[in-house]
Amino acid sequence: MGKLTIGCFSSLVGSLSLDFSIKLAQAAIKKGHKVDYWMSGNATMLSKKGQKAFKDYSHLAKTVQELLATGNFQITACEACAAARGYHKEDTMEGVKSHSMDWYLASSFDADRVLHIGGD
Amino acid sequence: MATKRLAFIVRALPYKTEASRLALTHAIASQSVEIYLKDGDLVEASVSFIGDGVLNCHKNQQGMKHYGLTTIEGHYKNSLLLDLKVLICKEDLDRLGLTENDLLMNAEDIGGETNAQIVPYSEIYKEMESVDHLLFC
Amino acid sequence: MADLKSQTPTQVLDVLGRVCPYPLVLTKKALEKLPSGGILKILCDAPASAEDSLPRFAQDKGMTFEVVKLDQSWEIYIQKG
Numbered sequence: 175m176g177k178l179t180i181g182c183f184s185s186l187v188g189s190l191s192l193d194f195s196i197k198l199a200q201a202a203i204k205k206g207h208k209v210d211y212w213m214s215g216n217a218t219m220l221s222k223k224g225q226k227a228f229k230d231y232s233h234l235a236k237t238v239q240e241l242l243a244t245g246n247f248q249i250t251a252c253e254a255c256a257a258a259r260g261y262h263k264e265d266t267m268e269g270v271k272s273h274s275m276d277w278y279l280a281s282s283f284d285a286d287r288v289l290h291i292g293g294d
Numbered sequence: 295m296a297t298k299r300l301a302f303i304v305r306a307l308p309y310k311t312e313a314s315r316l317a318l319t320h321a322i323a324s325q326s327v328e329i330y331l332k333d334g335d336l337v338e339a340s341v342s343f344i345g346d347g348v349l350n351c352h353k354n355q356q357g358m359k360h361y362g363l364t365t366i367e368g369h370y371k372n373s374l375l376l377d378l379k380v381l382i383c384k385e386d387l388d389r390l391g392l393t394e395n396d397l398l399m400n401a402e403d404i405g406g407e408t409n410a411q412i413v414p415y416s417e418i419y420k421e422m423e424s425v426d427h428l429l430f431c
Numbered sequence: 432m433a434d435l436k437s438q439t440p441t442q443v444l445d446v447l448g449r450v451c452p453y454p455l456v457l458t459k460k461a462l463e464k465l466p467s468g469g470i471l472k473i474l475c476d477a478p479a480s481a482e483d484s485l486p487r488f489a490q491d492k493g494m495t496f497e498v499v500k501l502d503q504s505w506e507i508y509i510q511k512g
Contacts (some may be wrong), residue, residue: 183316202350215312253479254450274451274479275323279337280316280330282427290429293306323452327458329487
């Protein structure tokens with residue numbers, strides 16, 4: 175089986191690109207692949223704990239926890255992008271790591287595919 | 295020992311979103327990724343500006359003056375300082391009426407020895423075909 | 432552990448306010464130019480760099496290093512082999 179590395183830079187709730195990329199991660203894991211997920215820029219919002227679920231808005235925190243439970247999913251937030259937005263280690267969801275951007279580049283090294291979803 | 299090559303293809307406008315800024319900083323991070331890899335393994339990154347993305351290469355940006363943040367110029371220069379390959383699409387420059395004189399082509403003032411290159415799109419396409427992964431920004 | 436912080440550094444690299452990738456990339460550049468045995472003192476306030484990337488880099492390269500936590504920042508000392 176393969177490894178997919180996803181780098182997402184799009185904002186939580188406001189942009190459905192984040193939802194799309196998480197769905198893609200789900201589909202890949204369901205097929206037996208591993209997924210490394212990098213959150214940078216506005217996507218670091220997804221790393222924040224305490225997200226509330228509403229029917230009218232996308233809610234990804236639960237899906238992220240389910241993916242983590244599979245053991246084939248790693249999710250990391252860019253520490254600088256998160257800190258710039260006021261999210262620090264103590265604000266981070268359980269299971270989500272925080273690293274500098276070298277982590278993403280290193281993940282791409284042994285990935286079969288890299289999907290970079292940029293901006294907004 | 296292996297080298298993986300990434301091409302960051304920048305289409306995003308400068309200052310509209312942070313996409314182009316983050317493309318440059320992530321490409322620069324390829325110079326320090328070794329801390330996560332086995333000895334001798336490397337990640338090599340290039341940055342190509344196409345479409346409206348060529349505007350990121352414009353000189354005399356005033357990001358600090360108007361937004362209070364560092365300009366994209368700074369990251370762009372650092373990528374040249376670190377000898378990353380930087381390609382700028384000639385056809386898109388022509389479309390926007392820009393010439394080499396409007397652009398930042400080197401980082402000599404900070405000790406850089408590598409120049410950005412204005413090339414036909416066909417060269418950027420060749421770059422895209424030659425790498426292991428494409429990252430569209 | 433060598434007491435690098437009590438020695439006079441050969442060079443001080445100020446990366447306060449800078450975040451990844453610059454703390455590590457600029458450290459690498461500075462170390463390249465440092466003579467053998469020279470000590471680089473890095474002023475850094477990015478936790479991921481100060482607590483992870485920079486020490487990891489120094490360790491990988493077999494360089495002696497020391498990390499001093501201050502109130503809102505770190506001083507990192509790296510001695511080039």
